[in-house]
Amino acid sequence: QVQLVESGGGVVQPGRSLRLSCAASGFTFSTYAMHWVRQAPGKGLEWVALMSYDGSIKYYADSVKGRFTISRDNSENTLYLQMSSLRPEDTAVYYCAREEGTPYVSSPYNWFDPWGQGTLVTVSS
Amino acid sequence: QSVLTQPPSVSGAPGQRVTISCTGSSSNIGADYDVHWYQQLPGTAPKLLIYGNSNRPSGVPDRFSGSKSGTSASLAITGLQAEDEADYYCQSYDRSLSALYVFGTGTKVTVL
Numbered sequence: 028q029v030q031l032v033e034s035g036g037g038v039v040q041p042g043r044s045l046r047l048s049c050a051a052s053g054f055t056f057s058t059y060a061m062h063w064v065r066q067a068p069g070k071g072l073e074w075v076a077l078m079s080y081d082g083s084i085k086y087y088a089d090s091v092k093g094r095f096t097i098s099r100d101n102s103e104n105t106l107y108l109q110m111s112s113l114r115p116e117d118t119a120v121y122y123c124a125r126e127e128g129t130p131y132v133s134s135p136y137n138w139f140d141p142w143g144q145g146t147l148v149t150v151s152s
Numbered sequence: 153q154s155v156l157t158q159p160p161s162v163s164g165a166p167g168q169r170v171t172i173s174c175t176g177s178s179s180n181i182g183a184d185y186d187v188h189w190y191q192q193l194p195g196t197a198p199k200l201l202i203y204g205n206s207n208r209p210s211g212v213p214d215r216f217s218g219s220k221s222g223t224s225a226s227l228a229i230t231g232l233q234a235e236d237e238a239d240y241y242c243q244s245y246d247r248s249l250s251a252l253y254v255f256g257t258g259t260k261v262t263v264l
Contacts, residue, residue: 062253071258073251074252122198139188139190140203
């Protein structure tokens with residue numbers, strides 16, 4: 028079955044770095060755009076970053092631009108999020124999600140399905 | 153910094169009908185981008201509920217329905233059941249520069 032499993036979360040001090048991973052299985056990972064979405068404790072969902080199926084296109088939310096880097100290894104069916112210069116406001120559960128709708132092409136009309144179970148990142152001294 | 157506004161909470165008795173609104177602007181819903189809905193049960197990841205404004209994925213009961221008009225969208229739940237108690241989020245695309253994909257503020261549905 029289609030599955031996304033995040034890992035790499037934990038407690039980190041402000042200003043430090045952390046790398047999250049998202050292992051995909053049950054589908055042809057290399058044909059889908061992928062996203063990271065986060066949810067601060069008790070808050071709503073916030074889109075973080077997008078990577079196209081082949082890694083050629085990346086987009087970021089302004090809140091993380093210049094600090095976070097999305098990448099993927101299609102040979103390992105894995106999506107990554109490298110987070111640097113972390114701030115307390117980056118504390119959240121981070122979800123990876125597959126972009127569904129049109130194959131290969133990332134489209135503004137597409138949606139997120141499925142989502143991983145999430146990994147918690149806590150930025151605190 | 154959600155740009156799609158939802159009511160914080162709605163409630164209803166079992167069997168009743170509830171609706172959740174999602175209000176956007178001319179840069180997202182009003183720009184003719186589709187609206188999608190997600191259900192988040194307590195302590196779990198979001199799950200796709202409605203895509204493309206009004207389409208249900210397989211396995212989603214037909215008591216969930218979606219619609220869109222102008223700069224707003226709505227999710228309706230008819231025949232409310234106890235297992236529908238969850239948070240619901242709308243999502244669309246925004247052509248402004250701050251974020252491409254935007255979510256609603258979220259609505260907590262309580263079954264009385």
